[in-house]
Amino acid sequence: xxxxxxxxxxxxxxxxxxxxxxxxxxxxxxxxxxxxxxxxxxxxxxxxxxxxxxxxxxxxxxxxxxxxxxxxxxxxxxxxxxxxxxxxxxxxxxxxxxxxxxxxxxxxxxxxxxxxxxxxxxxxxxxxxxxxxxxxxxxxxxxxxxxxxxxxxxxxxxxxxxxxxxxxxxxxxxxxxxxxxxxxxxxxxxxxxxxxxxxxxxxxxxxxxxxxxxxxxxxxxxxxxxxxxxxxxxxxxxxxxxxxxxxxxxxxxxxxxxxxxxxxxxxxxxxxxxxxxxxxxxxxxxxxxxxxxxxxxxxxxxxxxxxxxxxxxxxxxxxxx
Amino acid sequence: xxxxxxxxxxxxxxxxxxxxxxxxxxxxxxxxxxxxxxxxxxxxxxxxxxxxxxxxxxxxxxxxxxxxxxxxxxxxxxxxxxxxxxxxxxxxxxxxxxxxxxxxxxxxxxxxxxxxxxxxxxxxxxxxxxxxxxxxxxxxxxxxxxxxxxxxxxxxxxxxxxxxxxxxxxxxxxxxxxxxxxxxxxxxxxxxxxxxxxxxxxxxxxxxxxxxxxxxxxxxxxxxxxxxxxxxxxxxxxxxxxxx
Numbered sequence: 004x005x006x007x008x009x010x011x012x013x014x015x016x017x018x019x020x021x022x023x024x025x026x027x028x029x030x031x032x033x034x035x036x037x038x039x040x041x042x043x044x045x046x047x048x049x050x051x052x053x054x055x056x057x058x059x060x061x062x063x064x065x066x067x068x069x070x071x072x073x074x075x076x077x078x079x080x081x082x083x084x085x086x087x088x089x090x091x092x093x094x095x096x097x098x099x100x101x102x103x104x105x106x107x108x109x110x111x112x113x114x115x116x117x118x119x120x121x122x123x124x125x126x127x128x129x130x131x132x133x134x135x136x137x138x139x140x141x142x143x144x145x146x147x148x149x150x151x152x153x154x155x156x157x158x159x160x161x162x163x164x165x166x167x168x169x170x171x172x173x174x175x176x177x178x179x180x181x182x183x184x185x186x187x188x189x190x191x192x193x194x195x196x197x198x199x200x201x202x203x204x205x206x207x208x209x210x211x212x213x214x215x216x217x218x219x220x221x222x223x224x225x226x227x228x229x230x231x232x233x234x235x236x237x238x239x240x241x242x243x244x245x246x247x248x249x250x251x252x253x254x255x256x257x258x259x260x261x262x263x264x265x266x267x268x269x270x271x272x273x274x275x276x277x278x279x280x281x282x283x284x285x286x287x288x289x290x291x292x293x294x295x296x297x298x299x300x301x302x303x304x305x306x307x308x309x310x311x312x313x314x315x316x317x318x319x320x321x322x323x324x
Numbered sequence: 325x326x327x328x329x330x331x332x333x334x335x336x337x338x339x340x341x342x343x344x345x346x347x348x349x350x351x352x353x354x355x356x357x358x359x360x361x362x363x364x365x366x367x368x369x370x371x372x373x374x375x376x377x378x379x380x381x382x383x384x385x386x387x388x389x390x391x392x393x394x395x396x397x398x399x400x401x402x403x404x405x406x407x408x409x410x411x412x413x414x415x416x417x418x419x420x421x422x423x424x425x426x427x428x429x430x431x432x433x434x435x436x437x438x439x440x441x442x443x444x445x446x447x448x449x450x451x452x453x454x455x456x457x458x459x460x461x462x463x464x465x466x467x468x469x470x471x472x473x474x475x476x477x478x479x480x481x482x483x484x485x486x487x488x489x490x491x492x493x494x495x496x497x498x499x500x501x502x503x504x505x506x507x508x509x510x511x512x513x514x515x516x517x518x519x520x521x522x523x524x525x526x527x528x529x530x531x532x533x534x535x536x537x538x539x540x541x542x543x544x545x546x547x548x549x550x551x552x553x554x555x556x557x558x559x560x561x562x563x564x565x566x567x568x
Contacts, residue, residue: 051411055567076413083411087404089334091341103330104412132341148408 004029004156004186005050010059012045012210019045021210022059027186027203029155032178034201034218035190038311042210043190044084047160050188051081063156077105080154082162086145090134094125094144097133098151105152119147122177138165146174150181157187163196175200194303198222204303208311222301224309231282232259232269234295240266243291250285252276265294327414331422332429335396339430348391352434355384360441373451377441378459378535382499382527385470390491392431393474394484396423397562401482410566420558424468424475424551431467435460455537462534465547466527470495472554479561498550502526525550 005027012020020042027033037043048054050061052068052075061068066075088097098116107115120129123143128136133144142165149159162178163171178187178200191197197204198218206214206221214221222228235243240258247256247270260267272278279298286293339345356377360366364376400406409419445451474491481487500506502523510519523529530543 048407051407053407053411053566073413073415076411079411081408081411083404083407085404087408089338089405090403091338092334096337100330100334101412103333104327104414106326106413108326 004064005158005188006062007046007050008060010046010049010061011057012042012049012054013057019210020049020056023207023210023212025205025212025215027188029186030183031203032182032187032189032201034197034204035188035207036192036194036197036204036307037190037207041207041311043207044160045210046207047081047084047158047188047190050158051079051083052076053083077152078155080149080152080157080159082145082149082159084160086142088133088141088144088148091132093130093132094120094136094140094147095129097144098147101148101151107152115151119151122150123147124173139167139170142166143170143174146177150177155185157181157185159187159189161191162189163191163193171196194307197303206307206310213310214306218303219300221306222303225301225303225305226271227269227299227305228272228301229277229279230269230271230299231279232267232295232297232299233282233286233291233293234260234265234267235291235293237261237264237266239291240268243289244268246285246289247282250278250281252278252281267295269299327418328422328425331414331419332426335423335426336429339392339426345430348388349434349437352384352388353437355388356380356438356441359384374441374445374456374459375535377438378463378531381463381535382466382531385467386492386495386499389431389467389470390474390477390488390495392427393471393491394478394487396427396475397479397558398481398484398487401565402484406565410562416559416562417555420475420555420562424472424555424558427471427475428464428468431471432464435464435467452537455535458537458539459535461539462531462543465534465544466531469498469527469547469550469554472551472558473498476554476558476561479558479565498525499527502529 005025007023007025010020010023010025011018023042023046025033035043035047045054049056050063050068052072055069061075063075064078066078068075089100092100095116098119099112102112102115120126123146125140125143125147128140133141136144142162146159146162149157163174166174175196178189181187182200182202189196189201201218204214204216204218204221205212214224233243244256244258247253247268250270252273253270253276254273255271257269257271258266259269270278270282283296286296359380360377364380366376369376397406400409410416442456445456446453473494474487477491477494478484478487481490497506503526507519507523510522524546530546533540533543
């Protein structure tokens with residue numbers, strides 16, 4: 004539904020986006036990740052037809068965004084960065100305006116506006132000027148505007164930015180409920196959001212895609228993937244560390260926290276090894292007084308840092324050369 | 325067309341959403357009154373026509389119309405709604421026309437509210453109402469032209485003050501392009517045809533022709549095509565923003 008080919012955008016001498024290739028199918032929720040200034044928003048602006056690419060092309064539902072802009076934009080719901088809206092209007096008038104501009108008239112426009120407001124839980128503030136609303140409501144006005152015409156393609160730049168945990172939860176539920184019928188791209192800084200709602204995660208850095216896979220496959224790249232963490236009394240810690248190190252499949256053991264008498268140890272597995280079972284047997288066998296024992300899925304923030312820090316960048320450049 | 329109307333309605337109500345509209349209308353009417361009665365000595369002239377009243381329109385519009393037009397695009401850029409507007413399935417021309425029409429209609433409302441002076445002159449004497457209608461028509465057309473210029477300039481910046489100042493200067497040049505101040509710059513070196521063309525762009529000349537009661541098709545075409553030209557420039561400028 005969304006096809007991006009060799010998308011490039013320069014701002015003067017600065018290359019903001021360099022040769023991005025990506026396609027998103029119906030049913031996918033693609034999480035767009037990357038450090039600030041990586042080119043996420045620039046890419047989304049080009050998808051939405053707000054910025055003209057320097058080269059490359061984007062098509063939405065078969066319509067080229069540059070040459071067949073209006074048709075592409077009809078199929079698109081877009082939440083721009085910062086969720087801009089006309090502050091002097093009330094959400095009711097604003098959503099009505101959007102519905103009319105999108106070609107709905109009279110009653111139909113009102114119905115679509117009301118439905119979008121209901122799905123984003125805007126009813127309590129429908130008649131207050133948007134400029135007087137809290138950040139969370141403003142963001143939801145932007146969301147309502149994007150989903151109003153039930154588009155097959157949704158592109159949202161940080162849809163949950165500024166929302167409180169409850170609001171985040173309901174917005175995520177909304178996105179998940181729409182997911183089967185749509186192709187969705189969201190950008191976010193919140194890695195837990197990717198784990199919560201995305202079927203696919205793409206990390207971009209310096210305008211290039213540096214990772215593309217399911218959240219699980221990205222997690223698998225983490226050093227913490229399948230690592231085992233246990234807490235036990237300090238008097239048993241040294242013996243436990245030594246004993247854990249001797250286990251086959253364990254690559255390293257580190258003390259990760261010390262809280263009074265309680266020491267937390269983390270055992271990292273060698274590649275593709277599962278060590279939780281062996282360690283739990285060891286715990287029983289040695290009669291350690293463990294308070295906690297769990298295997299980790301991996302940490303997305305760790306993967307994110309590993310991929311997007313300058314060291315990682317240099318490593319990639321060396322590999323390319 | 326539906327979209328032009330939707331944009332028009334949003335923009336038009338936006339003027340009245342804040343006190344700005346009322347402040348503007350009050351200042352517009354006060355200024356019109358002050359110039360007509362105190363500077364133009366409407367009563368002392370003893371003429372039953374609105375020549376004095378219309379005579380000041382170009383000069384008042386010079387400042388008041390850019391004030392109406394300055395926000396049209398600059399504000400969208402500043403608060404980021406430009407991105408929203410340009411990613412809705414609306415052709416750029418529809419936004420340009422809708423916005424301009426809204427601003428024009430607003431100016432029209434302000435102009436229509438000067439009707440007491442029409443009543444006054446009819447009470448005091450027997451004016452030629454045909455000439456007065458022509459004057460209003462010419463004034464409205466001229467306001468539309470000033471607005472088209474201001475709207476196009478508003479699309480080049482996100483700063484309303486800059487949009488205002490530049491619009492005033494450009495509108496000023498168009499107003500007096502028949503005057504020596506402008507023509508002298510060209511007379512020394514430019515061919516006569518060019519000098520004549522430039523002097524032909526004078527709003528004053530065309531407006532004076534209409535407001536004296538002579539509705540010449542050429543004057544109408546002048547304002548009409550100038551409006552069309554600047555709306556086109558406006559579309560191009562908004563499109564350029566995308567590329568930037």
